[in-house]
Amino acid sequence: MPLIRPFGWDEFWIIVIAARWTIALSVIAFASGGIGGLFIALARVSDTKWPRLIATGFIRIFQGTPLLMQLFLVFFGLNILGFGINPWIAAALAFTLHASAFLGEIWRGCIEAVPSGQREAATALGLRYFNRMRYVILPQAAKIAVAPTVGFLVQLIKGTSLAAIIGFTELTRQGQIINNATFSPFLVFSTVAAVYFALCWPLSLLARRMELKFSRATTR
Known part of the structure; x- marks a missing residue:
């Protein structure tokens, strides 16, 4: 029978240090998902039908299925197909796809929140889709998008705890390992919750703060 060791400062710091993997996964998923989300958002408001349909289908799939199932499908599915993917890569890929869908929809709403007169004026000036978005629509939509984007980042950080299911040793998984060694669930998971x-x-x-700042700016 394995010995149960007490929960002390060493165990506390092991949990705190494990947060670096949570941060790393969040940063990678948010950065990669931001790139994918921008393409999804632009496709959703495209003048062409097919990009809109593809982007809408992508969003519906990833918003309509649990993130846990997406992790399972990426990790186990790719391994079954013979790719030999490890938990780190699987978690990064699953969270990137998840973030792309949600950020794409968030930013689509922000783009459409720009007054239609701005788009009409840019079209009247002869600007094509790319230049219209780059110089007129996206700079204004970016200001609207700051608050909901940061809010999604918070949800993404908390969502990384699901990566423990496929064996990725981030904050939650490290807490489980420490709890198995110390059998002090209250202390262990209180520490994990405090780090989150x-x-x-x-x-x-x-x-x-950004939401309040934007709301004040729009009421002036």
């Missing part, structure tokens, strides 16, 4: 809170609360405040 320390990561997410400042971002939540930033999102709220």
